[in-house]
Amino acid sequence: MPSLKNIAADPPPETKSRKVFDGSFLVLLALTLAGGVAVGIVSGWxxxxxxxxxxxxxxxxxAPKIGAGIFIAATLPILLPRDRVGRLIGRESGVRGLVVATACGAAIPGGPMMTFPLAAGLGVAGADLGAVIAFISGWSLLGLNRTLIWEFSFLPTDLVWIRYLLSLPMPVLLGMAARSLMQRRAA
Amino acid sequence: MNILIGTVLIGAGAIWLWLQLPNEEWRRASYRASLDTFLFTAPRVIVALLGAGFFAELLPEEQVRQLLGTEAGITGILLAIALGPLTPGGAFVSFAIGAAALKAGASPVAAIVYVTSWSLFSTTKIFAYELSFMGRQATLTRILVSLPVPFVIAAVVSVLM
Incomplete structure (x- = not known):
C-alpha cells in the first residue's frame, strides 16, 4: 500500500460532484412510490x-453508522489516488501483487463505469490478468464503499460479516486460478 | 447489539482515517467530498429502504418461504444464485431485494448467496461495462474462475448456521 502519511506537501486532489437526481434514482423513486400505493390498496393506508x-x-x-461510512467512502479515495494505485499493482507480482490488487479493489469506491476502465488501465500499467481479476473481484465482493454504506444499511449485520469474511480470500484465489488457467493455455 | 458493534468499528475506522489527513486543506477537501457523497447517498438510502419495506409487505410470504426459505434446501440456494445475475441496476437494488426477501421468510443462506452471485455476475455490469472494457477473453476467464464462489460460500454458510 502507498504511504498515507507522506502527503503533507501535496494539495488534495480535486473531486467531481455527482448529479443527485439521475435516471436510476428516478426509477427507484417510481418503484418505491408504486410499492407504497400498492401496499395502501392491498393492506390499507x-x-x-x-x-x-x-x-x-x-x-x-x-444514522451514525451511515455517517461514518460516508466519511470513509469519501475520504479514502482522496488519500489513495487512482494513478498511484495503477502503478503499484502493475509493479507488484506474485501472491503479494494479488493481495495488493484485492486491497486496492476493495478500497476504490465508485460504480462499474469507474472500475472497469481503471481495471483495463492496470493491464497497460503492467499487471497480468490474475492481478486484474483480483482487482475486479476485490471491488465486486469486498468493496468497502458498497458494504459500509449500502450492505450494512439493508442486511442484518451478522449476515454482512459472514459474507464479507468468507469472501475475503476469494479475490486472491480467483487471481491464482486465472494465472494457472492462463499458464495451461499458453503451454 | 450488532448495530452497536458495527457502529463502533466503523466509527473507529473513520477516526483513524481522519487522523491521517495531514492539514486543514486536506480536512476541508475530505469534508467537501463527504458532503457530496452524503447528498448523493442519503436520498437513495431513504427511498430504497422505504421501497424494501413496501415490497417486503407485498411479497407473498408463503411462496417466498417455500421457494427461498430454509425448507427449500438446495433448490432454494440454486434459485437465489440464479436470481443474482438477473437483478438489474446497482447495489441498492440488490440489497433492498435481499432485505425484502429476508423479511418475507427467505433463509439467511439464500440472502448471502444472492448478494454474492449478484456481486460477481451482475449481467448489467458484465454487458454494459466489462465486455467493452476488458474484452471477451478476460471477461470469460473471470466468470469461469468465479463460478464456484457462490456454491463454496453456500456450502460453508450452511455448515456454519
Whole structure:
C-alpha cells in the first residue's frame, strides 16, 4: 500500500460532484412510490404509515453508522489516488501483487463505469490478468464503499460479516486460478 | 447489539482515517467530498429502504418461504444464485431485494448467496461495462474462475448456521 502519511506537501486532489437526481434514482423513486400505493390498496393506508414510521426509526438507529461510512467512502479515495494505485499493482507480482490488487479493489469506491476502465488501465500499467481479476473481484465482493454504506444499511449485520469474511480470500484465489488457467493455455 | 458493534468499528475506522489527513486543506477537501457523497447517498438510502419495506409487505410470504426459505434446501440456494445475475441496476437494488426477501421468510443462506452471485455476475455490469472494457477473453476467464464462489460460500454458510 502507498504511504498515507507522506502527503503533507501535496494539495488534495480535486473531486467531481455527482448529479443527485439521475435516471436510476428516478426509477427507484417510481418503484418505491408504486410499492407504497400498492401496499395502501392491498393492506390499507395505516400499514403504509406503519412502514414509514418503522423505516425512519430504523434510519435514526443507522444514522451514525451511515455517517461514518460516508466519511470513509469519501475520504479514502482522496488519500489513495487512482494513478498511484495503477502503478503499484502493475509493479507488484506474485501472491503479494494479488493481495495488493484485492486491497486496492476493495478500497476504490465508485460504480462499474469507474472500475472497469481503471481495471483495463492496470493491464497497460503492467499487471497480468490474475492481478486484474483480483482487482475486479476485490471491488465486486469486498468493496468497502458498497458494504459500509449500502450492505450494512439493508442486511442484518451478522449476515454482512459472514459474507464479507468468507469472501475475503476469494479475490486472491480467483487471481491464482486465472494465472494457472492462463499458464495451461499458453503451454 | 450488532448495530452497536458495527457502529463502533466503523466509527473507529473513520477516526483513524481522519487522523491521517495531514492539514486543514486536506480536512476541508475530505469534508467537501463527504458532503457530496452524503447528498448523493442519503436520498437513495431513504427511498430504497422505504421501497424494501413496501415490497417486503407485498411479497407473498408463503411462496417466498417455500421457494427461498430454509425448507427449500438446495433448490432454494440454486434459485437465489440464479436470481443474482438477473437483478438489474446497482447495489441498492440488490440489497433492498435481499432485505425484502429476508423479511418475507427467505433463509439467511439464500440472502448471502444472492448478494454474492449478484456481486460477481451482475449481467448489467458484465454487458454494459466489462465486455467493452476488458474484452471477451478476460471477461470469460473471470466468470469461469468465479463460478464456484457462490456454491463454496453456500456450502460453508450452511455448515456454519
Amino acid at each position: 395505516g400499514r403504509v404509515g406503519d412502514i414509514l414510521l418503522e423505516t425512519f426509526g430504523f434510519l435514526a438507529v443507522l
